[in-house]
Amino acid sequence: MYTAAREYCPPLGLENLKVTDFQLHASTVKRYGLGAHRGRLNIQAGVNENDLHDGAWCAGRNDLHQWFEVDAQRLTKFTGVITQGRNSLWLSDWVTAYRVMVSNDSHSWIPIRSGTVDMVFEGNSEKEIPVLNELPEPIVARYIRINPRSWYEDGSICMRVEILGCPMPDPINYYHRRNEMTTTDNLDFKHHNYKEMRQLMKVVNEMCPDITRVYNIGKSQQGLKLYAMEISDHPGEHQAGEPEFRYMAGAHGNEVLGRELLLLLMQFLCQEYLAGNPRIRHLIRETRIHLLPSINPDGYDKAYEIGSELGGWSLGRWTQDGIDINNNFPDLNTLLWNAEDRKMVPSKVPNHYIPIPKWYLSENATVAVETRAVIAWMEKNPFVLGGNLQGGDLVVAYPYDMVRSVWKTQEYTGTPDDHVFRWLAYSYASTHRLMTDASRRACHNEDFHMEDGTVNGASWHTVAGSINDFSYLHTNCFDLSIYVGCDKYPHENDLPEEWENNRESLIVFIEQLTNGSLLTGENKEAGDPLVIKVS
Numbered sequence: 001m002y003t004a005a006r007e008y009c010p011p012l013g014l015e016n017l018k019v020t021d022f023q024l025h026a027s028t029v030k031r032y033g034l035g036a037h038r039g040r041l042n043i044q045a046g047v048n049e050n051d052l053h054d055g056a057w058c059a060g061r062n063d064l065h066q067w068f069e070v071d072a073q074r075l076t077k078f079t080g081v082i083t084q085g086r087n088s089l090w091l092s093d094w095v096t097a098y099r100v101m102v103s104n105d106s107h108s109w110i111p112i113r114s115g116t117v118d119m120v121f122e123g124n125s126e127k128e129i130p131v132l133n134e135l136p137e138p139i140v141a142r143y144i145r146i147n148p149r150s151w152y153e154d155g156s157i158c159m160r161v162e163i164l165g166c167p168m169p170d171p172i173n174y175y176h177r178r179n180e181m182t183t184t185d186n187l188d189f190k191h192h193n194y195k196e197m198r199q200l201m202k203v204v205n206e207m208c209p210d211i212t213r214v215y216n217i218g219k220s221q222q223g224l225k226l227y228a229m230e231i232s233d234h235p236g237e238h239q240a241g242e243p244e245f246r247y248m249a250g251a252h253g254n255e256v257l258g259r260e261l262l263l264l265l266m267q268f269l270c271q272e273y274l275a276g277n278p279r280i281r282h283l284i285r286e287t288r289i290h291l292l293p294s295i296n297p298d299g300y301d302k303a304y305e306i307g308s309e310l311g312g313w314s315l316g317r318w319t320q321d322g323i324d325i326n327n328n329f330p331d332l333n334t335l336l337w338n339a340e341d342r343k344m345v346p347s348k349v350p351n352h353y354i355p356i357p358k359w360y361l362s363e364n365a366t367v368a369v370e371t372r373a374v375i376a377w378m379e380k381n382p383f384v385l386g387g388n389l390q391g392g393d394l395v396v397a398y399p400y401d402m403v404r405s406v407w408k409t410q411e412y413t414g415t416p417d418d419h420v421f422r423w424l425a426y427s428y429a430s431t432h433r434l435m436t437d438a439s440r441r442a443c444h445n446e447d448f449h450m451e452d453g454t455v456n457g458a459s460w461h462t463v464a465g466s467i468n469d470f471s472y473l474h475t476n477c478f479d480l481s482i483y484v485g486c487d488k489y490p491h492e493n494d495l496p497e498e499w500e501n502n503r504e505s506l507i508v509f510i511e512q513l514t515n516g517s518l519l520t521g522e523n524k525e526a527g528d529p530l531v532i533k534v535s
Contacts, residue, residue: 007138009079009166011309012072015041016487016494017441025069028060030156039068041130041162042313042488044392045087046445053445055087059148059157066157069145071106075168078102078144080134082309085127086158093158094124095148100133102141109145112136120149130162130310140168162309182496185503187267189495191260193304194224194297200263201229208270211235211284217292218373221320224297226373229266232288239288243513244381246290247506248374249389251325251467253299254316255488256308257498258389262293264499265506283507286514290381295370296325308489313392323368326390326481327463329375329470330360333402336473354473374467383477385424385513388467390481391488394435395448396425397481401457401466413458415472422454425480428509429453433501443486457481482509 013019021037029035032052039057046053059066085094097120101109111118112135121133144165148157192200205212213235216225230236238244247265249258269289272280283289294300296319303316318324332354339349356375359365398421400413415421429435435453442448448455457468471479484502487494 007077007079007166009077009138009164010491010493011041011082012070012076012163012165013494014039014070014162015043016485016490017443019070021441023071023073024057025071026057026059027066027068030058030060034058034158036068039159039161041082041084041160041309043087043160044313044444045089049088049090051445053442056085056093056158056160058086058093062151062157064147064149067101067145067147068159068161069106069143070161070163071143072163072165072167073142074170075104075140075142076144076165077138077140077168078135078163078165079138080132080164081121081144081146082130082132082162082164083123083146084130084160084312085124085152086155087127087160087313091155092127092152093155094127095151095157095159096123096125097121097148097150098123099147099149100135101145101147102139103143103145104141106143110141112139123148123150128312128314130312132310134164138166164309183500185264185268185499186271187264187499189264189499190492191256191304191308191495192263194294194301197259197263197294198227201227201266204229204266204270208273211273212266212270217377219369220296220298221369222298226292226295226297226370228290228292228377230288230290231266231269231284233285234288238382242286242288243384244288244290245510245513246292246381246383246386247389248292248295248386248467250294250296250300251388252317252390252488253294253296253301253319254303254311254314255389255391256300256303257391257485257488257490258482259293259300260495261389261484261499261502261506262291264495264503266291268503279507283510283514287510289510290383292374292377295374303489308491311489313488319368319370321368323366323371325368325371325374326388326467327465328366328368328371329465329467330356330474331402331464332356332473333400333404333464333469337404352473352476356474375470378471378475378477383471383475385510386471386477386479387428387509388479388481390483391485393443393446393483394432394440394453394486395446395460395483396429396435396454397457397460397468397483398422398425398454399457399466399468399472399479401462401469401481402464403458403462409462410459411462412456413462414456417478421478421480424478424509424512425454426452427512428480428482428505431508432505435505 024036026036033054045055213230298320299316468479
């Protein structure tokens with residue numbers, strides 16, 4: 001082992017699962033659900049304690065001999081450690097101080113020292129806010145071990161961890177070279193703050209003025225314009241018979257991957273159109289595409305200020321006034337279902353284009369200005385299909401998002417168009433590089449392999465007033481929530497790989513509008529499946 005000049009290194013990938021379960025080890029574990037494989041930054045626990053998916057690694061004993069170890073599988077320049085406590089609704093467990101040791105063989109360990117004294121790093125003071133400790137000097141080794149020295153007095157030794165490190169060049173190791181993801185697309189792979197996002201959209205518009213238009217749908221609570229880009233062969237004009245599509249991202253401001261994917265998609269569609277790509281030219285000629293990369297720019301600014309590794313799971317999620325946009329829309333489900341129970345549909349109450357309740361339109365209703373802007377945007381444009389890009393998992397969720405039975409919290413509640421929604425969800429999931437991979441580890445506590453990377457929203461976690469349910473019932477637009485990555489805020493170095501993971505899916509999902517599956521028939525009658533009539 002040897003020390004090297006200081007440089008910043010990205011995460012090894014405990015949070016985004018690049019580091020496999022087999023690379024994580026521990027001295028002891030309290031039980032399987034708290035094993036070393038659960039010691040990943042920002043991992044979320046299952047609903048019940050004592051299950052197989054708890055929210056940390058927890059040692060089997062509380063003493064000074066416990067450790068959590070990461071095998072980088074190659075010589076790596078380690079530069080820092082990030083820790084959290086245990087994710088739990090009921091328990092408070094975290095480590096307040098720890099030592100760091102490194103090894104090349106996992107038998108002989110060298111502690112990080114200041115002079116001749118082992119360094120003790122300050123850990124966490126609560127369970128959710130990540131704490132970064134940089135090593136005094138980068139050190140090259142294969143293994144790194146964290147040895148807790150003190151912990152919350154009323155709790156146990158529990159940790160969630162990320163390691164910062166730069167893999168050393170290894171040109172002769174075929175395994176590592178084979179698994180390194182590269183992309184040939186010449187795009188701007190970085191995180192864009194508000195000013196940079198606006199500038200990038202302007203640059204794309206100037207590159208492709210004949211097929212793009214930048215406009216805004218309103219403002220955020222702090223006065224930031226909600227910019228969207230239209231991509232069409234006749235920008236600014238709705239053409240009869242041409243379906244309208246939308247992607248939205250960033251309703252939760254800290255889920256930033258969707259934002260960057262839409263900025264990358266803008267660039268890609270423009271470049272490929274100019275290059276004469278027949279598939280992309282056909283898509284733009286036959287579809288009017290709208291991309292809204294940041295619904296909640298105020299929340300994004302909070303997350304961006306802290307950075308990708310230190311924001312935790314929730315900082316920036318809500319609007320400036322504390323509203324979750326994703327669940328801030330009118331609950332039309334209850335209105336419809338109550339009317340159906342009273343045999344009032346469709347004679348007295350419609351089962352589509354359901355109007356917004358008057359109470360929701362009043363100034364006293366708790367509705368974010370961003371939500372009102374999105375509703376006005378939906379009502380202005382006859383969208384047929386949409387994707388709401390979110391983060392923190394890898395799955396496509398389709399309506400309904402609300403359980404119909406008041407006595408159950410998780411129950412499959414499908415729409416009359418359940419078969420269409422399931423196909424749309426599968427069209428994205430099946431073309432994603434990882435969503436339907438049976439060997440892929442679940443992000444947190446739900447395994448969606450049995451449903452091919454898709455899930456009915458109500459059977460996952462029921463919510464009232466979701467974007468998707470409102471869009472379907474109020475505007476007849478098929479909207480789905482697309483969770484594009486386990487890591488809500490991936491490091492900039494991971495953006496090229498995330499683009500490769502999602503690029504084909506982003507395009508295939510739009511192409512569902514041009515294959516005729518959503519564009520036949522008339523609007524639905526009572527109890528009949530909804531089919532879209534494009535005007």
